Amino acid sequence: MNKRSENILVGLQNQYYRATYKSMGFSTDDLKRPIIGIANAWSECVPGHFNLRQVAQRVKDGIYRAGGTPVEFGVIGGCDGFAQGHDGMHYILPSRELIANSVESMAQINLFDGLVLLGSCDKIVPGMLMAAARLDIPCILLPGGPMEGGIMFDGRKSDQTSSTEAYGMLSAKKVTETEYKTLENLSCPTCGSCSYLGTANTMCSLSEALGMTVPDGGVIPAYSAARLSVAEYTGIKIMELVEKDITARKIITDDSIRNAIKICLAMSGSTNAVMHLTAIAREAELGINVLEEFDQLSRKTPQLAKINPASEYNMIDFYQAGGVSKLLEEMSSIIATDQMTVTAQTVAENIQTHHYQYPANDKVIKTIETPFGYEGGVAVLRGNLAPDTGITKPGAFDKSLHHFEGEAICFDSEEAAEEAILSGKIHDGNVVVIRYEGPKGGPGMREMYKAMKYLYGRGLSKTTALITDGRFSGTNNGCFVGHISPEAAEGGTIAIVQDGDRIEIDIEKRSLNLLVSDEEIQCRLKQWKRPEPKFKRGYLGLYCKIAASGSEGAVMKYDKL
Structure with missing residues (x-):
């Protein structure tokens, strides 16, 4: 095992660093273990990150259980929803670079042996993946999961965007003020990333497709017990990656980026994925031309999933229909299944061992033989x-x-x-x-x-x-x-x-x-x-x-x- 942390924690000459850790309660035994950074974007500003305190604790449990020492630090994260329609939105995309830079900085300052990246939302997920690709150390990204849909409105379960649509309807006198105000309390019943397939859930799903998130880790609901279980599993798996020296660039490759593009097309993901995958590939110093791949693959990748805004079904419906794992299985003949993932297994091995908790739902995910369409959604x-x-x-x-x-x-x-x-x-x-x-x-x-x-x-x-x-x-x-x-x-x-x-x-x-x-x-x-x-x-x-x-x-x- 190649431990970066040994450079500052082993030897008489490094007592200074050990003393500094011990000032925060770490023990001699703690400092003999691999040191795993937990980059946590928890805040009370972003509903997709509101549950990450609890998620982080279960990740720590898994790291301890597997023989490591977790060290948690904070990362900024802005909510696109709060920034919409005013000067704050100027900062949202640029914040992606701040996130990547800050994670890189903390990992290098502290010489972490591995990283678990906790973030769920639009620019935080790609920013963290950019940092992982840049650092090339063992990393796993774990989102906080999507929120539940709200009260029915305009033919589907509502979400916060329903209020914006309803305001347009109100201005055209298509809904009453009472109907409009009802959405304020009932459209967002839980925390979590937005219940529809926006950029947040697109990038969480594509992190799974890249192999950087454990199976189902991108789509399990924020409020479910399974979200906490997958957090502990993630903590265990980061220790296996450190032990086996499976670094981010062994997972983020030309072929895994191509897999992510195909999944994006198959589920009609957010257009923002084009620029985010371009940025991730650039940080990994890959040769793939993401834009050209989207152009070419969009003409021959079938659309297998329909999720709000392409249908009335939301992210939790997608998860229960099989999620990203089901798409990877259906598309196994047209993706690179030999790619390594953060489970320390290949895509093919993950598909073979996956257990689906819910019955199939062909209203949400079709088979590759009977797709919604024969071209991709982007x-x-x-x-x-x-x-x-x-x-x-x-x-x-x-x-x-x-x-x-x-x-x-x-x-x-x-x-x-x-x-x-x-x-x-x-x-x-x-x-x-x-x-x-x-x-x-x-x-x-x-x-x-x-x-x-x-x-x-x-x-x-x-x-x-x-x-x-x-x-x-x-x-x-x-x-x-x-x-x-x-x-x-x-x-x-x-x-x-x-x-x-x-x-x-x-x-x-x-x-x-x-x-x-x-x-x-x-x-x-x-x-x-x-x-x-x-x-x-x-x-x-x-x-x-x-x-x-x-x-x-x-x-x-x-x-x-």
């Missing part, structure tokens, strides 16, 4: 409006929208678009263009979550489209294209679209085009002027200077300084 679009890329999620909207042509109505911020939608200025046939919301221009590539929910609430989700250099929440549905690169702040074509221009979105052809002549586009681009940065100080002042485009994962490229 697609990469290109064209004169998105020369590098645009990302959409056809698995979450009606097929009648797979070809949409409409008239542009342009906004230079999320807030301006939302005001126009609520005041009735958007009509059937419009393509809402929201720009200057990319990694640099936003900065921070805010989500256009509210705009899409308001369109839905006002009955426009099947008659309008929305395109942006910003992002979308995994809960959004309707015809949308995000991650448009180059972004407006970098002089991308989206910057020079004018009200009244015709825009064509074609899912079948994987294209996104502004229907004006090339000569007119070039003329407008010559007249365009780069805007002043919105933030010039603090963390966002740094981020907007060195953020890469959405097509590169919106990572911070320090060589730009």
Whole structure:
């Protein structure tokens, strides 16, 4: 066993470090064991992390039981829900880099022999996986699990996003104020990551697919006894990884990233997964081109699962139908099953030994012979409006929208678009263009979550489209294209679209085009002027200077300084 901690805990010369640990109650015996860091994103700010104190304790129990010493430390984590629709959303995507940097820093400062990463939500899970790939020491990521769905509303169990949809309905006088207010108390009955397949649950599921989370660890409900049992099991397994020197980069490989992409496509996961997997692959120094893989695999990977927002079924329904383990089993003929996982077994061995607790449910997960569709639920679009890329999620909207042509109505911020939608200025046939919301221009590539929910609430989700250099929440549905690169702040074509221009979105052809002549586009681009940065100080002042485009994962490229 190669113990990093021995460099500071063994030998007379290292008494200083042992004395420092003993000031906190650690014993001589504790310090002879492998030291396992527990990076815990617990807080009272994020419902997906609210139960992580209890989860952490059971992880500690497992580590002690298997002969290690756990050392817990805190990690920040912001809730996308709290940040929606105001300046806080500028910080959400950039916080991913802070999380990765802080986990890396603590692991290196303390020379941990292994890490258990506790986080459930949108930027915390990818940030932690980025740190694991960067460090290349034994690591396991364990989420806190999804919350239960709430009272029935609009044909499905409600969640916090139902309130935003309902506000659009209220503005259109489609629901009463009493119906609207009912959701406040009954839409989120438990803690946990959002009950739908947003970015949080997408990335928790993809961590399983990558092999970085134990089977079912990404989808067991937050409030269940099984969540605590899987926590103790995780503590035991991290000790086995340390003993066998199974490090993160032995698990995060080109093939395991490809497995995760296929699972994302098969379950119609969040479009944000494209940039997060790109960033994780970059930290692992892999050769895989995640964007190209999404493009190619989306055309031949069947859609096997339908989860809210693609259906009325939520994450707990998905878990009970077999979860990620069932998808891996169904797709075993088209994924790399020889890949190592944090169980110290391969994907194939995990499939062979898995025991399903609940009966199959083909309304949630289909077999590979009878899929919901023969193409994946996420697609990469290109064209004169998105020369590098645009990302959409056809698995979450009606097929009648797979070809949409409409008239542009342009906004230079999320807030301006939302005001126009609520005041009735958007009509059937419009393509809402929201720009200057990319990694640099936003900065921070805010989500256009509210705009899409308001369109839905006002009955426009099947008659309008929305395109942006910003992002979308995994809960959004309707015809949308995000991650448009180059972004407006970098002089991308989206910057020079004018009200009244015709825009064509074609899912079948994987294209996104502004229907004006090339000569007119070039003329407008010559007249365009780069805007002043919105933030010039603090963390966002740094981020907007060195953020890469959405097509590169919106990572911070320090060589730009």
